Amino acid sequence: MNAQDLKNSILQLAIQGKLVEQRQEEGNAKELIKEIKAEKERLIKEKKIKKEKPLAEIAESDIPFEIPESWEWVRLSDVIDVRDGTHDTPRYVTEGIPLVTSKNLINGTIDFDNVKLISFEDAEKINKRSNVDNGDILFAMIGSIGNPVLVKKDREFSIKNMALFKTININLFNMEYLFWYLEKEQDIMKKKATGGVQSFVSLSFLRAYLIPIPPLAEQKRIVAKIEDLMPYIEKYGTAHSKLEAFNKKFPEDMQKSILQYAIQGKLVEQREEDGTAEELYKKIQEEKEKLVKEKKIKKEKPLAEITDDEVPFEIPESWKWVRLGNLFSVSTGLTPAKTNPLFHENGDIPWITSSQTGELKIEKANNFITKFAIENTNIKIYPKHTLLIAMYGQGKTRGQISELLIDATINQACAALENIVAEENLRKYILYFQIYNYDVSRTGAEGSAQPNLNLDKVRNILVPLPPLEEQKRIVAKIEEMLPYCQQLVK
Structure with missing residues (x-):
């Protein structure tokens, strides 16, 4: 897809009423x-x-x-x-x-x-x-x-x-x-x-x-959104002549730009009626306390307050900087001894390793363990929609995030983020946030022969949290726009 095709795609969305949402109050x-x-x-x-x-x-x-x-x-x-x-x-x-x-x-x-x-x-x-x-x-x-x-x-x-x-x-x-x-x-x-x-x-x-x-007000919002996007088309047009050499880099940059806009509160507008992230955060903390009392999740060490020096960029007033460990229950799996055939041979329980986090959505396992392994170790079966972040690995592995679409066990090289509140858009927002935050996560990894993040570093990842309704709009807009980035490499 060349720059003009991309521009036409955005303009086609605009004239079909798909680039910005409709609002009843605009008549x-x-x-x-x-x-x-x-x-x-x-x-x-x-x-x-x-x-x-x-x-x-x-x-x-x-x-x-x-x-x-x-x-x-x-x-x-x-x-x-x-x-x-x-x-x-x-x-x-x-x-x-x-x-x-x-x-x-x-x-x-x-x-x-x-x-x-x-x-x-x-x-x-x-x-x-x-x-x-x-x-x-x-x-x-x-x-x-x-x-x-x-x-x-x-x-x-x-x-x-x-x-x-x-x-x-x-x-x-x-x-x-x-x-x-x-x-x-x-x-x-x-x-x-x-x-x-x-x-x-x-x-x-x-x-x-x-x-x-x-309606007139929507005309103005459509124009504003197109003008927001055109600089990216111009960047793409400049890069298109070198597309053979950089046929992956630009779509990645385009995707990163979209995700950067999203996590900085610039992809969709803020609305007063959405409330604040503080309200959502309190709800999650209350639910977390409840689950701890019911012994459904383990109590974790309190995370440090966020200092001004840690904050990497400004966010809207209705948002809140939080730590990942305050939004999800964060734990890890283990690797049953490979020397024990009873743990692995003829197994039918999915077992996900960090190498499989290269798949954004994990629909099937490459490895399996046995029921015997489950019964004789502390390994846990995580429910589908759990998010996984790879903590160890050479190359591109560490920092990668995936979503389980099956119930599965995981190895010790993965951090599992389990839902505290059953909010699909929060999970999706964090998935896209970590895709953007991938390089930051890798920078924070430790170790030389086998660099790793470790659970403590995963829990302390800083997240710019929007109100829930805004998360919903952000996720919808990302999922509308990212397919165009994928088309750029075709």
Whole structure:
């Protein structure tokens, strides 16, 4: 997947209503479209914009994909004033006003270095029909179709052979949302273009083109999320030319960037109604005390208070720095003596070693022990969904985290994190946190011939803890985005 494909994938999620969540309090697009149409009628009556021919009703067969219930499909001309520039060729002069054509639209900007000039009189005539204002969008209609530009006007100019999208009311529609929509749709428009030697799309084609409209507040959130993600696409684009040499490194960096945003509270927004991590932390401690009294888990030595010097980065106010051992019951397994055949031969009880933690989800064991081994040692069977962190091992092993999807025993090289509270999102959040924290864990390992973390170091791992509801949103967003990182290596 190249950078453009990745960008298109993100934009496709955006225009399908899958990049940010929908919020009931933001209303629906139907109400918004009524307001825009009413405003358009007012401007037509005041002769500020021209009345256009009525557009055909949108048939179900016209709709290319499903959108959220709060969104609406409309034609571009329903919500935007769609015009075009001159199609004539004015006389060029050595000093005058720039005449911007399709070839001057480059990478979202206007290239004024290679532009021809026309007289002030000709520019004035053109601008009576298609005066470009700040915040308008230019779109090439002939030849190199597309290349939308959101105008940031710092000089006067006129336009030729291109569409001009003007807002009906800047307070009713987000032009940046339209810009990103056109960025995504331009390839589809090119395929639908007509013409032989030089392809083109007509003004009527653009006016009738379908666009999915979210509520205004959601439009703004979609734009903000896209703009958050674009720097990563640019980084990928720079790296793509060297992809053969670095075909694993960039996706890993991309994944790490996503996970870093997640654990720093920057991947999803904070919401006051989610409460605080302190409330969740207290709940876990109360449940832990209860399980200790019921002798379901062992009482562990209290962990040291977290000092300011230990904290590696800032987190949102509603979050809390905690130690891993205060969120889970942390223990380890053992290795039944290999010299005793009664412990291993013909065994059918799964026994997981640290080498298997390279699998993110452990669905089956590579090794087994016998029921006799269970009955004659202190080895414990851990329930499925227990998290395992490899403590020993050369190479990449130590620091790796896995989730058991089976009940299994483990060897002494694994630390097992058992749930104190049955919260799936907490477990998943910690899984993704430790994937990010892998290098930090390895740095803390001790030993030379066989570096190890040991249980004490695992218990003392620092975790930035969000409120539970935010964890849920973080996990959902990570699981939505990480598959794209995996696609980068294909």
